[in-house]
Amino acid sequence: MYEFDFIRPETISDAVTVLQDDEDAQALGGGQTLIPVLKQRLAQPSKLVSLAQINGMTGIKSVDGALVIGGASTHAAVAMGAGGYPALAALAGHIGDPAVRNRGTLGGSLANNDPAACYPAAVLASGATVVTNAREIAADAYFDGLFGTTLEDGEIITAVRFPVPEAANYQKFVQPASRFALVGVYVAKFADGVRVAVTGAGDDGVFRWSEAEEALTKEFRPDAIMGLSINPMNMIEDLHGTRAYRAHLVGVLTKRAVAAALG
Amino acid sequence: MTKVAMTVNGKPVTGEVEGRTLLSSFLREGLGLTGTHVGCDTSQCGACVVHVDGVAVKSCTMLALEAEGAEVATIEGQAAPDGTLNTIQQAFQDHHGLQCGFCTPGMVMSAAALLKDNPKPTEAEIRHYLEGNLCRCTGYHNIVKAIMAASGQDVSVLAAE
Numbered sequence: 001m002y003e004f005d006f007i008r009p010e011t012i013s014d015a016v017t018v019l020q021d022d023e024d025a026q027a028l029g030g031g032q033t034l035i036p037v038l039k040q041r042l043a044q045p046s047k048l049v050s051l052a053q054i055n056g057m058t059g060i061k062s063v064d065g066a067l068v069i070g071g072a073s074t075h076a077a078v079a080m081g082a083g084g085y086p087a088l089a090a091l092a093g094h095i096g097d098p099a100v101r102n103r104g105t106l107g108g109s110l111a112n113n114d115p116a117a118c119y120p121a122a123v124l125a126s127g128a129t130v131v132t133n134a135r136e137i138a139a140d141a142y143f144d145g146l147f148g149t150t151l152e153d154g155e156i157i158t159a160v161r162f163p164v165p166e167a168a169n170y171q172k173f174v175q176p177a178s179r180f181a182l183v184g185v186y187v188a189k190f191a192d193g194v195r196v197a198v199t200g201a202g203d204d205g206v207f208r209w210s211e212a213e214e215a216l217t218k219e220f221r222p223d224a225i226m227g228l229s230i231n232p233m234n235m236i237e238d239l240h241g242t243r244a245y246r247a248h249l250v251g252v253l254t255k256r257a258v259a260a261a262l263g
Numbered sequence: 264m265t266k267v268a269m270t271v272n273g274k275p276v277t278g279e280v281e282g283r284t285l286l287s288s289f290l291r292e293g294l295g296l297t298g299t300h301v302g303c304d305t306s307q308c309g310a311c312v313v314h315v316d317g318v319a320v321k322s323c324t325m326l327a328l329e330a331e332g333a334e335v336a337t338i339e340g341q342a343a344p345d346g347t348l349n350t351i352q353q354a355f356q357d358h359h360g361l362q363c364g365f366c367t368p369g370m371v372m373s374a375a376a377l378l379k380d381n382p383k384p385t386e387a388e389i390r391h392y393l394e395g396n397l398c399r400c401t402g403y404h405n406i407v408k409a410i411m412a413a414s415g416q417d418v419s420v421l422a423a424e
Contacts, residue, residue, distance in 0.1 A: 006282035006328040034325045036306055096393025102318040
């Protein structure tokens, strides 16, 4: 790792001040992605601003039918505490491995927006709202390509508000070495329609599969997407799977997610 | 350099570290506690697992300064002061849960974290929990058997290695 100063502010405003005053400063959530990135010298921040000591950034509460989860909540905390939204708790409980889940955070995952991360699929399929120190961002306006988001410099995710669907399920085809999703599909059924979000597959990051959403909104059963397919041209291809393989997995996992959501 | 203070295996410790000093480096090089192993340095192998404030973490993927004020437990604090192994360590010995021993500190610390939350895990639960701990010698069977035995369960039903 290159050298950096480590700073642990106790308020969001102190953290934002440091991040805004120094464009080379970077926020640190649980570090489960950022520390490996720093070890490989792929980033050279001047300062790391730990968000772990800031009050009010953790905790899970139910507000008007939605689950509001603090941005610094660990995956383990969400797995244990998001019982009001079982599909989300199950997703959190299968990220990485137990030690990673004890450090990695919801806000950190979303700010990083790895194209194979699990949380982006949950946020997009749930139509969640990303709450920052400055504003609220709808899921559909938040994700912006590979590792990209519409967060401004120095903007910190303080919480995420998840509307709780009538039924939901996340199916993850695990890439066994990294434990990221080779492909992951999150299906959420709301009173006014179904949302389907796909991670691990798209060459522009997490995306909604609108044809499947229309078909499943009409009829919520696995066979409703028979005949639908994803264009492989827009899929990621790497040594773990071809474009065609990933496109195929999207359909299979969507059906499995619908079947599981129907219980 | 910045001063860092934490409690390690029940004893208050302090040291001077850089911002980039990893917790694993502080434990091994700062405190001489070389029982915590660094295998992959890419947060995959789990040889460096320690407990921070009661939960298992990969100490190669946490900065020493992030552990400021924390209670840290390492493999060195598991046996009694006279060297008597704790239940999990003894079960690893009794059931041949190690060969080269490199992964063992992380395995024992992960097993301790598992049994704290789930005192009677099934074989499947143990295998799932150990996803983040790699062993290149044993094939895992005897590790799983040792953890089941440490939890007071009958291991005669498990397949032989």
